[in-house]
Amino acid sequence: MNGYNNPLMTHLIIGYPSLEESFNTAELYTQYQPEFLELQIPFSHPTADGSKITEANKIAIQKNATTMDDSMNFIERFRKKYPDQKLMIMTYCNKIFRYGITEFCRQMDTMGIRYIIIPDLPVDSNIAAAIHDNKEIQLVPVIAPNIPEQRLNKILSFEPDYIYLMADYKITGSDFGIHEKLENVVGNIRKRSDARIGIGFGIGTGAQVKEILELGDFAIIGSELINAQIENRLEDKLRELIA
Amino acid sequence: MSDTKIKSIKEYVLDSTSFFGEYGGSFIPEVIKPNLDELTETFMACIKDESFERELRTELKQISGRPTAFTPLPNLTEKIGGAQLWFKNEGLNHTGAHKINHCIGQALVAKRLGKKRIIAETGAGQHGLATATVCARYQMDCVIYMGRKDYNRQRPNVFWMELLGATVIPVDDGSQTLSDAVIAAFKDLISNPEDTHYLLGSAVGPHPYPLMNTYFQKIIGEEVREQTKEQFDRLPDCLVACVGGGSNALGLFFDFLDDRGVEMIGVEAGGRSTQAGDHAAKLLQGEKGIFEGYYSYFLQDGDGNISDTHSVSAGLDYCGVSPILAYLKDTGRVKFEVADDKQALTALEELSKAEGFIPALESAHAFAYAFKYARELSKDKLIVINSSGRGEKDLFITMEHFQKEGLTKFLKSQLNGDGS
Numbered sequence: 226m227n228g229y230n231n232p233l234m235t236h237l238i239i240g241y242p243s244l245e246e247s248f249n250t251a252e253l254y255t256q257y258q259p260e261f262l263e264l265q266i267p268f269s270h271p272t273a274d275g276s277k278i279t280e281a282n283k284i285a286i287q288k289n290a291t292t293m294d295d296s297m298n299f300i301e302r303f304r305k306k307y308p309d310q311k312l313m314i315m316t317y318c319n320k321i322f323r324y325g326i327t328e329f330c331r332q333m334d335t336m337g338i339r340y341i342i343i344p345d346l347p348v349d350s351n352i353a354a355a356i357h358d359n360k361e362i363q364l365v366p367v368i369a370p371n372i373p374e375q376r377l378n379k380i381l382s383f384e385p386d387y388i389y390l391m392a393d394y395k396i397t398g399s400d401f402g403i404h405e406k407l408e409n410v411v412g413n414i415r416k417r418s419d420a421r422i423g424i425g426f427g428i429g430t431g432a433q434v435k436e437i438l439e440l441g442d443f444a445i446i447g448s449e450l451i452n453a454q455i456e457n458r459l460e461d462k463l464r465e466l467i468a
Numbered sequence: 469m470s471d472t473k474i475k476s477i478k479e480y481v482l483d484s485t486s487f488f489g490e491y492g493g494s495f496i497p498e499v500i501k502p503n504l505d506e507l508t509e510t511f512m513a514c515i516k517d518e519s520f521e522r523e524l525r526t527e528l529k530q531i532s533g534r535p536t537a538f539t540p541l542p543n544l545t546e547k548i549g550g551a552q553l554w555f556k557n558e559g560l561n562h563t564g565a566h567k568i569n570h571c572i573g574q575a576l577v578a579k580r581l582g583k584k585r586i587i588a589e590t591g592a593g594q595h596g597l598a599t600a601t602v603c604a605r606y607q608m609d610c611v612i613y614m615g616r617k618d619y620n621r622q623r624p625n626v627f628w629m630e631l632l633g634a635t636v637i638p639v640d641d642g643s644q645t646l647s648d649a650v651i652a653a654f655k656d657l658i659s660n661p662e663d664t665h666y667l668l669g670s671a672v673g674p675h676p677y678p679l680m681n682t683y684f685q686k687i688i689g690e691e692v693r694e695q696t697k698e699q700f701d702r703l704p705d706c707l708v709a710c711v712g713g714g715s716n717a718l719g720l721f722f723d724f725l726d727d728r729g730v731e732m733i734g735v736e737a738g739g740r741s742t743q744a745g746d747h748a749a750k751l752l753q754g755e756k757g758i759f760e761g762y763y764s765y766f767l768q769d770g771d772g773n774i775s776d777t778h779s780v781s782a783g784l785d786y787c788g789v790s791p792i793l794a795y796l797k798d799t800g801r802v803k804f805e806v807a808d809d810k811q812a813l814t815a816l817e818e819l820s821k822a823e824g825f826i827p828a829l830e831s832a833h834a835f836a837y838a839f840k841y842a843r844e845l846s847k848d849k850l851i852v853i854n855s856s857g858r859g860e861k862d863l864f865i866t867m868e869h870f871q872k873e874g875l876t877k878f879l880k881s882q883l884n885g886d887g888s
Binding site: 268269270272273275276279283286292293318319320321322323324344345346347350351352366367368369371372373376380391394395396399 | 497499648654655659660662758761763
């Protein structure tokens, strides 16, 4: 098995339910060969996440005291063991700001990580400039169906390889829905860019994945995997998602 | 460089496109950017529009009873034996605190934007109460987010907000205080970016909130300037205000920023100790960070996680502070001091017994420091304290401290139905 071409990005939070268990979960996901694995570095106050992921972050930070160093070691260890599994690293702005943005990017580069997702960091902000300084690292824009055309052009001017698109206006873990403007936004991106489009927020079933793939290149699954993990049906869920 | 070459600080702040020195900015998810861009544009157009200004001044007068009183503290001035003490009584505003100033302002902007739904966070409940009030007045739907801890300790305000027609939602995430309510409100905005205006309640958050709320609060200092001129024909020597997010402090300070002879002191909440999690003194003990949409000082750990905070006053119990105050701290224009829970409660008792005014617990922090500082100044100096709110809303907290048995007995009698 050397494909990693299932059109999915499966998400997990480092340190949830424990550091070791999250590593095991990452290994399990990898067996299903998703195009990407999204590893979230936990933060005390995940401002754009729904209750499931917020709670998981809380457990990672408060109960398990997962540090930045723990997260960096996790990523390095995983990278070495599974060099072919592509990764996106997700966290919030203050985590990397405190760590040192330049140093964070340097370490990502050293580990061979190319893509980071920071939902509260606009790609054209002064703080993001420190990320763009590292030519090997890309900030993956997270956009929604309400994005004005002018703003989309601005974001595409950064020539992203990937775009993270919200299926609807929601926080993570909300009910599934596709916003009426989504198709239009996808069309606008396709016209002007070769970026691959991942669509997420609220996706939880195999049927929903199929629906999303009619528009996007891959589906992003987060909260529903946590639900499945809690209910001990994670493998069933993964099989359903790739079927 | 001579003083004449330094640009006016007031102009600098008002001209900002989002940053104040290195602080401020707009660190937000893309999904709410159109909402905040539209808000910025409309707000900037409003403040250049004379009809908006007229409407705002009329509403502040007719709804809130402005100008608020400027009141001497003769008994405490004599007892302390130092500088003369006066205070600006923002507690006389409709709904009992300065919060109504920016609520009326933002509601008028929201009306121009055609928004029908207003959301807000609240800590002490004063901002939520003022928001619910303007929403009833202008007939807009109103949802208030409140940390569970604040929801429980500010129960009277929850009741009033509901009576005014607002939906109050307790937030169980995090430390269940103001910061968690802010996050919940942002999450609501992420889900409803088109029809909703987020009426954020302090000079914090992404652009344009720090600027916009400072703009709507600056009337406090403008009135104090006129009132001191009328009373003393001069400027005050020192202004003192408590600092949670910074809206009342900036309201008092803003108009005097270019008057270099006027000293300004912001008083943070020292809580119960200087240990992390026991206080809310972010300018004195916080570190630079980016959170809730803005770059400023935050109470956080070395890993960038936001710390819990504590203060006896819910309105100061918040991890961040206005980027405008962060800028004014770094430039040295405003000094910051601290008053702890006990000092605030002591000041509240002193002011009540000596002068007949019961301040909000938030404002009691400003009084506590001012009473201490007055001793160090000569009798010809004038200190003006901003009493940002009145104390009735804190009944259960204050009573628990001063008359715990009385409170317990009263609550028991109510539960037993023999309260008559």
